[in-house]
Amino acid sequence: MSVDDSGTALADDQPPAPSRAARRVPPPLSPGRRVVRTVGEILITLGVVLLLFSVYQLFWTNVSADLATQQVTDQIRNDWQFGQHGTSAGAPGSAAAPQTFNPGQGFALLHIPRLGTGWVRPIVEGVALDDLRKGVGHYPETATPGEIGNFAVAGHRATNGEPFRALDLLRPGDPVIVETADSWFVYTVDNTRIVAPTHVSVLLPVPDQPGVKPTKAIITLTTCNPRWASYQRMIVTGTLVETRPKSQGPPAALGSGG
Amino acid sequence: MYGWLWSHLPGGRVGRPVAAVVLLLAVVALLFLVVFPWVEPHLPFTDVTVNQGG
Numbered sequence: 001m002s003v004d005d006s007g008t009a010l011a012d013d014q015p016p017a018p019s020r021a022a023r024r025v026p027p028p029l030s031p032g033r034r035v036v037r038t039v040g041e042i043l044i045t046l047g048v049v050l051l052l053f054s055v056y057q058l059f060w061t062n063v064s065a066d067l068a069t070q071q072v073t074d075q076i077r078n079d080w081q082f083g084q085h086g087t088s089a090g091a092p093g094s095a096a097a098p099q100t101f102n103p104g105q106g107f108a109l110l111h112i113p114r115l116g117t118g119w120v121r122p123i124v125e126g127v128a129l130d131d132l133r134k135g136v137g138h139y140p141e142t143a144t145p146g147e148i149g150n151f152a153v154a155g156h157r158a159t160n161g162e163p164f165r166a167l168d169l170l171r172p173g174d175p176v177i178v179e180t181a182d183s184w185f186v187y188t189v190d191n192t193r194i195v196a197p198t199h200v201s202v203l204l205p206v207p208d209q210p211g212v213k214p215t216k217a218i219i220t221l222t223t224c225n226p227r228w229a230s231y232q233r234m235i236v237t238g239t240l241v242e243t244r245p246k247s248q249g250p251p252a253a254l255g256s257g258g
Numbered sequence: 259m260y261g262w263l264w265s266h267l268p269g270g271r272v273g274r275p276v277a278a279v280v281l282l283l284a285v286v287a288l289l290f291l292v293v294f295p296w297v298e299p300h301l302p303f304t305d306v307t308v309n310q311g312g
Contacts, residue, residue: 041259049289056294057303127307129299139307154307164306200308223306230302 057159061133065161068134072106072122080181101125101138108145110136110153111177113255114170121163123178127154136163136221142203143217145178146185146243149205152220157227157234164223167234168192175253176219176238182246186253187219187238194225194232202235216240 029037101107106122113119122135123145131137136155143149155164170176170189178185195202202222205214217240224230244251267277298304 037261038259052286052289053294053297056290057298057301060290061298129304132304132306137307156304156306158303160304195308197305197308202308222308224302224304228303230305233306233308235308 061160062162065133065156069122069161069163072124072134073109073120076106076109076122103128103140104131104134106134107138107180109179111179111254112170112174113177113253114174115166117255121155123153129160132156133160135161139203142220143205143214145180146183146217146240148217149214150203150207150218150220151178152203152222154222157223157225157230164221164234165227167221167223167236168225170221170236175251176221176236177251177254178219184242184244184246184251184254185217185240186242186244186251187217188241189236189238190218192234192236195235197231197233199233199235202233202237207237 103126104124106124108123110121110123111119123138124131124134124136125138125140127137127139132154136153139152139154142152145151155167156162157164157167170192172189172191174189176187176189178187201208201210202220204210204212206212207218207220219238219240221236221238223234225232225234242251242253263281264274264278267274267281269277
């Protein structure tokens with residue numbers, strides 16, 4: 001007897017099925033084969049679920065975040081046009097009381113020409129995951145745009161619209177422009193640094209100097225570093241160099257793409 | 259597992275593949291709308307803020 005013959009005989013120990021109907025029912029599996037097959041099926045299923053999760057994370061979160069970003073941008077522009085001003089931070093040095101915003105409310109637009117011609121993202125109040133999905137988030141308790149002190153925002157560097165994907169491209173002197181209902185605030189980048197995730201003193205009115213009274217208006221952008229691991233934070237700081245009423249038109253720093 | 263599932267799906271020659279597709283779509287929807295959004299905050303890609311909790 002050949003090997004083939006014995007193998008066939010072992011696998012096919014049932015007598016040949018007499019009819020087509022009977023042949024359609026597979027022979028019952030032995031318990032051992034049943035276990036191996038089920039484990040294999042579970043492993044394949046887990047692999048497919050992980051693949052689906054990559055699709056969700058790399059593609060789906062960006063699609064839904066882009067939709068939300070567009071929606072909030074439109075809503076902010078709409079509010080401005082029809083006079084429901086979400087914000088009106090005083091000019092630097094003015095005695096106006098700090099403005100507060102509702103959590104999740106979009107109140108300003110951020111323009112960073114270095115990140116692309118016409119690059120614009122809404123700034124919403126709050127830095128929870130739901131807020132950051134809509135654009136970049138303003139740390140509550142930090143200054144308002146243009147106000148003396150530290151206007152701090154956070155944005156995703158990977159997934160969920162990834163507004164700050166290329167934040168590492170910013171160089172000293174690059175303009176970072178905040179557009180509010182009635183003003184343009186032009187900041188220029190001073191420096192970029194990498195800190196620990198717990199380094200909250202970058203958010204102080206004067207970064208790293210607790211208790212010191214601020215004398216100038218600065219902006220702080222935070223995102224994760226390295227891009228996909230995020231055991232550090234990338235911090236970009238800039239200083240206010242120009243405040244311009246909307247009536248005077250967009251600032252030159254915005255370029256033609258704004 | 260899938261063999262057992264297939265044999266327990268309702269419908270005949272036509273209904274069974276349809277039921278299988280519906281079941282598959284339901285599982286994918288559950289993953290995308292409930293499971294993945296729940297898992298997401300536990301991964302490092304979304305940690306972009308500085309805070310005391312790390």
